Amino acid sequence: MYNNIYEDLEIKLKNLINNFQEQIDNIYINKIPLKLFYNIKLKDNNKDIDIKDISNFSLKNNKELIIKFNNSKYIKEINKVILNMKLDFNIKIDNNCIILNLPLNTKERKNKILKYIKNELENKKIIVRNIRNLFNNKNKNMLKNKNISKNEYNYNFNKINKITNNNIVVLEKIFKLKELEVNKI
Numbered sequence: 035m036y037n038n039i040y041e042d043l044e045i046k047l048k049n050l051i052n053n054f055q056e057q058i059d060n061i062y063i064n065k066i067p068l069k070l071f072y073n074i075k076l077k078d079n080n081k082d083i084d085i086k087d088i089s090n091f092s093l094k095n096n097k098e099l100i101i102k103f104n105n106s107k108y109i110k111e112i113n114k115v116i117l118n119m120k121l122d123f124n125i126k127i128d129n130n131c132i133i134l135n136l137p138l139n140t141k142e143r144k145n146k147i148l149k150y151i152k153n154e155l156e157n158k159k160i161i162v163r164n165i166r167n168l169f170n171n172k173n174k175n176m177l178k179n180k181n182i183s184k185n186e187y188n189y190n191f192n193k194i195n196k197i198t199n200n201n202i203v204v205l206e207k208i209f210k211l212k213e214l215e216v217n218k219i
Contacts, residue, residue, distance in 0.1 A: 043169050043194060047162060047201040054158045054205055058212045061147060062121075063219055065096040066136055070121070076111050085112060097136040106130045139219050147216050155209045159202055166198040 060067055074085040089103045089112075103109055106129075113132055116125060122143075124135040137143060170191060177187040 039169060039172060039190070040193065040197065043165065043197055046165050047198065050158060050161055050165070051201060051204055051208070054154065055208055057154060058151060058208055061151065061212065062136065063139065063147065063216055064136075066093060066099045066123075066134060068093065068099070070119070071099070071101070071116075074112065074115055076108060076115070078108075083108075099134040101132045101134070103130045103132075144216050144219070148213060151209060151212055151216075155205060158205050162198055162202055162205070166194060169194045 060070055062070075068091055071091070072084075072086055075082045076085070077083070085101070088105065088108055089101050092100045092102070094100065101112070103112075109127060109130065109132060113125065113127060116123070116132065116134070121134075122137055124137060126133045126135070173182075173187055173190045173194065176182045176190075177184065182190070
């Protein structure tokens with residue numbers, strides 16, 4: 035029974051860490067990550083259309099992305115979607131193309147990126163603590179319902195806290211690596 039609780043806890047935390055890692059990996063510094071745009075979809079005649087199906091992507095020197103469309107009718111809508119993503123790109127429309135340029139890496143931009151990442155880290159830590167509380171409450175209920183002894187309760191409590199603390203350390207390592215990457219530029 036306890037193993038299931040620990041497994042559930044570890045699965046939830048692993049998913050959270052993977053989500054954070056993916057989020058951090060999508061933060062662009064020196065290169066435009068193409069995968070940011072691969073999931074863009076639009077509606078056309080009540081059908082979902084993938085941006086990959088209606089355009090071609092080309093990346094110039096990692097800092098300029100050109101999205102060339104087969105049909106110009108999608109350009110305005112895709113441009114609106116990209117603007118709503120708030121990616122901090124310089125966007126230009128030219129014929130059947132949307133051209134995205136990566137902004138210069140100024141100290142102000144680096145600080146903005148670091149502040150965003152730090153904020154995301156703090157949000158994930160809060161979620162980890164909430165998950166820990168949830169599992170500690172399950173543990174408490176098992177004690178209250180006399181499904182476990184006081185010793186088992188204490189053991190579970192310590193193990194749950196150890197697992198969550200280890201995962202917070204992993205989140206902080208991910209942050210530190212990204213912080214080093216940002217500061218290196």
